[in-house]
Amino acid sequence: MNILSLFPAVPLVMMLGLWLSKSRRQIHTVMVAGSTVLLALAIWLVFHYLGLREAGETAQMLMTESVMWYAPLNIHYAVGVDGISVAMLLLSAIIVFTGTFASWQMQQDVKAYFLWFCLLSVGVFGFFISVDLFTMFMFYEVALIPMYLLIGVWGSGRKEYSAMKLTLMLMGGSALLLIGILGIYFGAGATTMNVQEIAALHNIPVQLQRIWFPMVFIGFGVLGALFPFHTWSPDGHASAPTAVSMLHAGVLMKLGGYGCFRVAMYLLPDAAHELSWIFIILTTISVVYGAFSACVQTDLKYINAYSSVSHCGLVLFAILMMNTTASTGAILQMLSHGLMTALFFALIGMIYGRTHTRDVRQLSGLMKVMPFLAVGYVIAGLANLGLPGLSGFVAEMTIFNGAFMNDDTFHRVVTVIACTSIVITAVYILRVVGKILYGTCENPEHLKLSDATWDERFAVICLVVAVAGLGLAPLWVSDMIRGSVSELIAHILS
């Protein structure tokens, strides 16, 4: 068995373990053991991958394996990784690991909660290791459906409405995606579902590409919060329980960007060139509109949800710039946004668990009450607005740098417009930080609250270390990504 298959297999084993466990303690043991294994596996994979590259492996996908599954449609269970997927797997493993600790205090029906949580991670991990269109799509959908119950049962606020809206919009996207995938498969001569092989064939007629590209791009774009299909995101994030928000904003939304890049652009390059301007305009709107919307929100989760729309819009924006620098930035942004949003949602969940409100207007002076969480919040905020030394800066800098390399007027104008989001981000982040953390604590009830417990501290510290690590030493990651990105871009441009 290929070592990559362990990534979806470990959560499956965890599900089995959860099913058998009798007590809360056992459930926690299973979760911690499993997610630690996943994290260790992901870290090992990074070193192994870099080692293979050192040793002169030049193939685009490494550690590939392909097992025939459904012969009549050439469906294989095919796995393989390149630098991008390795980075995404690491991100997912970190989020699953910290998400476990962020859910430590969960009381209601813990077993079922973690079962669905594990199924979600099966989908996420499976998606990033797949190189077969069908397998990829299958894992993609596996990742979607647990969201309904996770939000619907364990969520807060208007959870039923949000859960249904999220599920239906994402399924609508995957309906488009499915027809796009069939279009790609039959367009390329119905001989293979393997992404690399389809790309190598390069034989999909342009007029067909024009039909399938928008479908696939929008299909994945729905999950990547592409304007105007982003409306599920604020409601969904606001209603989801903490760890689910973390996983969803941190990893699941990255599936969208990853898919847009790996499937839509890579397999349908000609149409991508012709039609990119439409999506560039839409993503620019995402970036700016998301940032402005975040400014007027009063619910902490809504602020970060809109901020996610803005930042994920930036990922798609960067991919569409079609050069190596911008696309490397896009992958970096996925990592950076994944980590810092997870940190944000974790902190918001912890604050909400104490104050029972997420309304900015009712919170103030928390720095004195819960200094640990408050400092964490400040760090997440600073990473979000792109302070040098933290991950956000590296990613956004690379993206805008790459975007500006396109020397025609259209690209430069949209880049300038998108750049304004940095300023707006600063506005909403600093406003919130100032309002809820500093000043005097006006609510006497809040003065009695306690600071983070050990499990919460652990989750926060892990994420802060990752955010700072990516910010201070971005080169090893960007080197790992850049090689793979440049191959994809070279194919798209050819």
Place this chain on the structure above:
Amino acid sequence: MDYTSIFPLMRAELTLTAILVLVFLYDLIAGKRGHRWFSAVTCGLLLVQVAVNLVPGPAGELFGGMFRTVPMDGVVKSVLSIGALIVCLQADRWLQREDTHHKQGEFYILTLSTLLGMYFMISAGHFLMFFIGLELASVPMACLVAFDKYRHHSAEAGAKYILCALFSSGLMLFGISFLYGTTGTLYFDDMAGRLTATPLEIMSLVFFFSGLGFKISLVPFHLWTADAYQGAPTAVTSYLSVVSKASAAFVLFTTLVKVFAPLIEQWQTLLWIVTVLSITVANLFALRQKDLKRFMAFSSISQAGYIMLAVIGGNALGMTSLVFYVLVYMAANLAVFGVLSTVEQHSGGRVSLEDYNGFYRTNPKLAVMMMLALFSLAGIPPFAGFFSKFFVFASAFKAGFYVLVFIALLNTVISLYYYLLIVKAMFITPSDEPIATFRSDVGTRISLAMCMAGVLLLGVVSAVYDGINALSFGL
């Protein structure tokens, strides 16, 4: 004629007839005490029948081409038998009730007769044979629908069913007579060579199609469905929605491919319209249903529409997809009906959506099984329904029906919405008086275990699909 070849070729029919006779004899000789074991006896015999016929027999024809069979027919017959077996397992609790206790034998005999009718319909090589099979499958079905004859709903449903069935049989017979008039033959093979797509033949194709459309309950021939499903005893409803529908869908495929191949353009247009209507109309109606049996009626109409996606291409991939879809649909749908039926029996007839509020709190296992089955019906991976839906889409896409696939895909979103409504009721919505915790009977538990095995394994393990694919044929 070599009479020894009857045994291998008609193995399924002969074994089923033998079981029918045995059940009949058992009904006669078993006294009151023997009645308790009726379900076990019948299910045991059916299990033997399934086991004997699991390996498809050879291809060949009998009685001068009246009866002809290919290995694929054997596969479909086995699928239908398994469906009937599951239905019989689930029916036991209901049949043990006071007012039906004394007529258990009738239930099993009628069910097996319809099954026999379907067998002959599948293996017919001649339109008269086909028609006899169809009638044998429909008439006892009407008795089954009206089985709870002292309950107003059931009697009404039976009347509705038999009237619609007769009308559509009449139409079909009318179509067949026109076909005979224009081609001078009723043998499938001869007719295929003589059809020339004259207007009269196209009209008779439409008549023929409407007869089968009724059995599959495609829009616009679906009007009986909701009432019959709601009124009929739940075991019969599940039989109607799965076994009856599956046999008719397969027969539609084979006749369209074998007999009406010269009229392919016409029937593709026809199917295109009917498929879009079935999926869309049924989905829109299903949104508003409060009674779960009515709800499942509309769900099954829309599922029938998806099955038609496999038919429309007429290719071998389509046949594989169809049989696989039917098998998966059977597992999922029978699981849903199994839960509905056992809940109905244990809660004094509660079948509305609201009754299921808070079901997960009181009966977590049944709720989870129901949810998995609904996810499979909605086409969510990793459950089998996802795979079967993907394959029917692929087969229609292969034949070039892009727009149709697109419409069908958009409809999956609507269908997901209403399936999720049930999940929401069971898992999220709290209730003041949820269905009390109960322990279901052995038969139901076995049947649900079989269904769950199907829902979980059929997709992930590709062996069944490969087996079906090896035997499929098309244009």
